[in-house]
Amino acid sequence: MEHIEEFKAPPKVTSLTQLVDELHRVFSCDRVNVDYVKRLMEGYVSNPEDWRKYAKRDKFKYTRNLVDSGNGRFDIMLLCWPESIASTIHDHTDAHCFMKVLQGELQEIRYKWPTDETPNNGMEELGRTRLPLNGVCYINDSLGLHRVENPSHSERAVSLHVYVPPFTTCQAFDQRTGRTQKCRVTFWSKYGKRITYQPSMDNSAPPDVHTIQYNCPLEKTCGERPRLTRQHEAIQE
Numbered sequence: 001m002e003h004i005e006e007f008k009a010p011p012k013v014t015s016l017t018q019l020v021d022e023l024h025r026v027f028s029c030d031r032v033n034v035d036y037v038k039r040l041m042e043g044y045v046s047n048p049e050d051w052r053k054y055a056k057r058d059k060f061k062y063t064r065n066l067v068d069s070g071n072g073r074f075d076i077m078l079l080c081w082p083e084s085i086a087s088t089i090h091d092h093t094d095a096h097c098f099m100k101v102l103q104g105e106l107q108e109i110r111y112k113w114p115t116d117e118t119p120n121n122g123m124e125e126l127g128r129t130r131l132p133l134n135g136v137c138y139i140n141d142s143l144g145l146h147r148v149e150n151p152s153h154s155e156r157a158v159s160l161h162v163y164v165p166p167f168t169t170c171q172a173f174d175q176r177t178g179r180t181q182k183c184r185v186t187f188w189s190k191y192g193k194r195i196t197y198q199p200s201m202d203n204s205a206p207p208d209v210h211t212i213q214y215n216c217p218l219e220k221t222c223g224e225r226p227r228l229t230r231q232h233e234a235i236q237e
């Protein structure tokens, strides 16, 4: 297949289905044209009618909902963010990560990889980007690490993520010390259907990313404890 994407604008996609189809075409080869994919995703104007069926939420943690498994070459997923919820700082296991806001607003905080000198002042922040509705950002491990958060105390948020290639584990980082912990990333639903959580019987398996209890920066601004491990009832939508 000839790679001519660099020389032309991506097609205008008017639905999530069209976007998924175009991503299948783009990722049918091994090379990833980051700028092309970013522009393609920016061109899609979020329509809740397209993605509502995938938006399975939880009151107290963000959820990862698989939309398409990209023939094993990439994953497309919807993340649903309750108010004032942040992810841990994490890497992306050598994958490309594209993220688009479909509802509300998100903030990305980027960090340097920790070094032996990190513990004194905590991990070094590289910058903060406010992502508005339909905004797209991109990261891979060579650009650093990040935390994603919904800064709103009153509005939920939804984002669309594309990971190339897919990954099932990543590293979570303690902001204060730079210490890392390998963790599993799991799905809350697949293709619009809720998944029954199956705890691993293998004691040596890494913990789920949602059980990592590093301190949450939003605690400082909203006065609430991090809520990532509370018992809860799922909200089915």
Ligand SMILES: [Fe+2]
Binding pocket: 090, 091, 092, 097, 146, 148
């Ligand atoms: Fe990420």
